[in-house]
Amino acid sequence: MTPRVWNRLIALLLCGFLWGGVPQTALGIDAAQVDHVTQQWKESAHALNQVNCSSCHQTQTDHSFVAQPGYESCQSCHEQAVDTFLLGKHGIRLLEGQRPLTPAMARLPMKSVALDTPMNCNSCHDVHSVQTTVAAVDSCLSCHDDRHSLNYQNSKHAELFAQDRLRSRPTQASVSCATCHLPRHEQQQGTAPVTLVNHNNTYTLLPRDRMVKEVCMNCHGVEYSYNSIFDDALVEANFDQPPTASMPTFELVRKLEQRRTQSP
DSSP states (O other): HHHHHHHHHHHHHHHTETTTTEEGGGTTHHHHHHHHHHHHHTSSHHTTTTTTTTHHBOOSSSSSOOSSSSSHHHHHHHHHHHHHTTSTTHHHHHTTTTOOOOOGHHHHOBOGGGGOOOSSHHHHOOOOOOHHHHHHHHHHHBOSHHHHHGGGGGHHHHHHHHTTTSSSEEEEEEEEEEEEOOOOOEETTTTTEEEEEETTTTTTTTTTHHHHTTGGGTOOOHHHHHHHHTTTHHHHSSOOSOOOOHHHHHHHHHHHHHHHOOOO
């Protein structure tokens, strides 16, 4: 069966045909919604790379229809992203065979409307539009209600990101929640380097100097970075101004270097 025929068949199934005796209208999906997500898909990176409906809504074993694909479907293509997601607080429960994490389980303040949202790939990513700009900030703020998260909008980082809001993907010049909490790294694949995203959302949280090495120093100097990340008040304010704290270690290093260069 060709991909085009499969796509049409899946659309019909979602509009109300039976699959295994289960009416797909029970999922609350109508023809207008199918048309909407189809249009989103046509303009997405998935469509450009010939990833179609059957790529996600069809099992690889017996090719049966899957109405609501899970993270395993994403993992078949985005192995590194899903593997690292499963190591972070958002995904570790899935890795351990437990029910997904929800914001209601969090210790930090979370928005009441999101308390029962299960954490998986499509909690942050719209699976049909595949627009990573939304996932970079808006998805985070749809759940997180703590002062650090809410203060992001007051930061210079947010000003940089604001220029990218109409783009499907953020540029390298912008700084979002994901920039710091899901750090990028390059990996050689064949003859070309590929940028990968570490989806372990807790990787750069502790120890704090891991954030300095993996993220802050991509833009800032080492002293500026350390003075910022170890200032609790500045962290809570989401770095809305330059650091005012000063770590004594750097002054000791300067004095040592001064003595070393002045010695005969």
